[in-house]
Amino acid sequence: xxxxxxxxxxxxxxxxxxxxxxxxxxxxxxxxxxxxxxxxxxxxxxxxxxxxxxxxxxxxxxxxxxxxxxxxxxxxxxxxxxxxxxxxxxxxxxxxxxxxxxxxxxxxxxxxxxxxxxxxxxxx
Amino acid sequence: xxxxxxxxxxxxxxxxxxxxxxxxxxxxxxxxxxxxxxxxxxxxxxxxxxxxxxxxxxxxxxxxxxxxxxxxxxxxxxxxxxxxxxxxxxxxxxxxxxxxxxxxxxxxxxxxxxxxxxxxxxxxxxxxxxxxxxxxxxxxxxxxxxxxxxxxxxxxxxxxxxxxxxxxxxxxxxxxxxxxxxxxxxxxxxxxxxxxxxxxxxxxxxxxxxxxxxxxxxxxxxxxxxxxxxxxxxxxxxxxxxxxxxxxxxxxxxxxxxxxxxxxxxxxxxxxxxxxxxxxxxxxxxxxxxxxxxxxxxxxxxxxxxxxxxxxxxxxxxxxxxxxxxxxxxxxxxxxxxxxxxxxxxxxxxxxxxxxxxxxxxxxxxxxxxxxxxxxxxx
Numbered sequence: 001x002x003x004x005x006x007x008x009x010x011x012x013x014x015x016x017x018x019x020x021x022x023x024x025x026x027x028x029x030x031x032x033x034x035x036x037x038x039x040x041x042x043x044x045x046x047x048x049x050x051x052x053x054x055x056x057x058x059x060x061x062x063x064x065x066x067x068x069x070x071x072x073x074x075x076x077x078x079x080x081x082x083x084x085x086x087x088x089x090x091x092x093x094x095x096x097x098x099x100x101x102x103x104x105x106x107x108x109x110x111x112x113x114x115x116x117x118x119x120x121x122x123x124x
Numbered sequence: 125x126x127x128x129x130x131x132x133x134x135x136x137x138x139x140x141x142x143x144x145x146x147x148x149x150x151x152x153x154x155x156x157x158x159x160x161x162x163x164x165x166x167x168x169x170x171x172x173x174x175x176x177x178x179x180x181x182x183x184x185x186x187x188x189x190x191x192x193x194x195x196x197x198x199x200x201x202x203x204x205x206x207x208x209x210x211x212x213x214x215x216x217x218x219x220x221x222x223x224x225x226x227x228x229x230x231x232x233x234x235x236x237x238x239x240x241x242x243x244x245x246x247x248x249x250x251x252x253x254x255x256x257x258x259x260x261x262x263x264x265x266x267x268x269x270x271x272x273x274x275x276x277x278x279x280x281x282x283x284x285x286x287x288x289x290x291x292x293x294x295x296x297x298x299x300x301x302x303x304x305x306x307x308x309x310x311x312x313x314x315x316x317x318x319x320x321x322x323x324x325x326x327x328x329x330x331x332x333x334x335x336x337x338x339x340x341x342x343x344x345x346x347x348x349x350x351x352x353x354x355x356x357x358x359x360x361x362x363x364x365x366x367x368x369x370x371x372x373x374x375x376x377x378x379x380x381x382x383x384x385x386x387x388x389x390x391x392x393x394x395x396x397x398x399x400x401x402x403x404x405x406x407x408x409x410x411x412x413x414x415x416x417x418x419x420x421x422x423x424x425x426x427x428x429x430x431x432x433x434x435x436x437x438x439x440x441x442x443x444x445x446x447x448x449x450x451x452x453x454x455x456x457x458x459x460x461x462x463x464x465x466x467x468x469x470x471x472x473x474x475x476x477x478x479x480x481x482x483x484x485x486x487x488x489x490x491x492x493x494x495x496x497x498x499x500x501x502x503x
């Protein structure tokens with residue numbers, strides 16, 4: 001059973017975002033589907049992004065997968081720890097495995113994302 | 125998240141062939157993907173764990189998708205010497221060799237292993253994606269009255285056991301008194317269930333064997349081999365690990381690294397071509413290429429700085445010139461850096477030459493290196 005923390009919001013394409021901190025990453029379900037993450041291409045801090053923009057790439061041994069911004073805003077931090085240990089995306093997708101932080105420009109976009117209950121249904 | 129370079133779409137699997145071990149894979153929780161017209165396990169536990177299991181212990185692979193031909197008769201030896209690049213006359217019964225099937229231009233149709241079973245019987249193991257093409261090519265050369273050909277691919281299942289503990293796995297399953305098929309040798313065992321082929325070959329650089337049996341009985345053998353591999357610290361392994369293991373050794377994969385417009389000389393496989401044995405398909409073209417020089421050579425490279433994994437079709441740059449694209453590439457699970465192979469102009473193929481690999485519009489430093497990428501620690 002994949003973990004789906006209650007305090008996060010979710011995009012259909014399996015990204016999560018924490019409405020409190022703006023931290024985002026990929027879900028436990030997504031990391032399980034991707035399998036061993038061997039490389040993460042992080043977004044540049046300071047970049048302005050629109051919801052749905054491709055902002056990062058997560059690579060397993062077999063495939064490169066695009067990661068999309070759950071909301072519009074500015075990339076204010078990227079998780080440099082993933083450069084030395086990309087497997088954090090597998091082992092702690094919601095904690096140490098976060099990809100970047102986005103300062104949301106439109107709070108309404110956060111509310112439009114799935115809550116935990118809806119995401120659980122989405123991956124059921 | 126999206127899977128732009130992932131070919132495992134569920135809708136594609138409807139017309140795919142299934143291995144006789146299909147149900148076993150599902151029971152083991154394998155992830156199934158399309159490969160060479162087959163639905164095959166790309167991984168069970170994870171590619172990196174499986175890769176390391178083979179380097180350290182033992183891995184069990186389903187290779188039922190591979191093709192098997194039996195060629196026998198008084199004219200079989202001469203026929204195979206005409207069809208293939210290597211010299212089957214050098215094989216004693218029970219011995220095998222790596223060889224190539226070429227077109228008239230000297231380009232590679234397939235790479236395969238041929239075993240001599242007796243003075244007039246030969247067993248060929250060919251790539252899954254090339255079974256039909258190989259059969260048609262052989263047929264087109266004319267078997268005559270002295271050569272009987274049988275394609276037994278459909279009714280044959282196959283399992284590869286690879287890794288330093290392969291002998292222990294073999295003994296546990298076949299008995300401690302059973303002879304292990306040493307490298308490039310094969311035994312056949314005639315049982316009530318049909319013929320078993322035990323071959324001392326592999327595609328990982330580790331010691332091991334490949335085992336072919338009638339599809340109807342392969343499942344029981346798979347269970348036994350997986351159990352014995354687990355006892356030896358190993359596990360079942362998918363095609364994902366098979367690919368990273370073979371690439372660490374610099375072994376070519378037909379379709380990626382071998383192609384009908386590339387000769388074995390360009391692929392660095394000249395060792396498996398015997399010009400002295402007499403005429404064979406592609407011989408004139410190879411001799412001519414030797415004389416005028418190779419246009420390109422399959423060259424190994426490694427990434428020299430932090431970079432995403434190099435993958436097939438990424439552009440390869442030398443200075444301001446885009447030279448070619450990657451044939452095979454991956455992040456080496458053993459070495460921890462990106463490795464790959466590409467056809468480069470001969471002048472640029474010597475080890476230590478600087479290259480750049482373009483990945484999503486950005487260039488990353490690489491350099492040409494000697495094969496194999498991985499050498500077993502000697503101890």
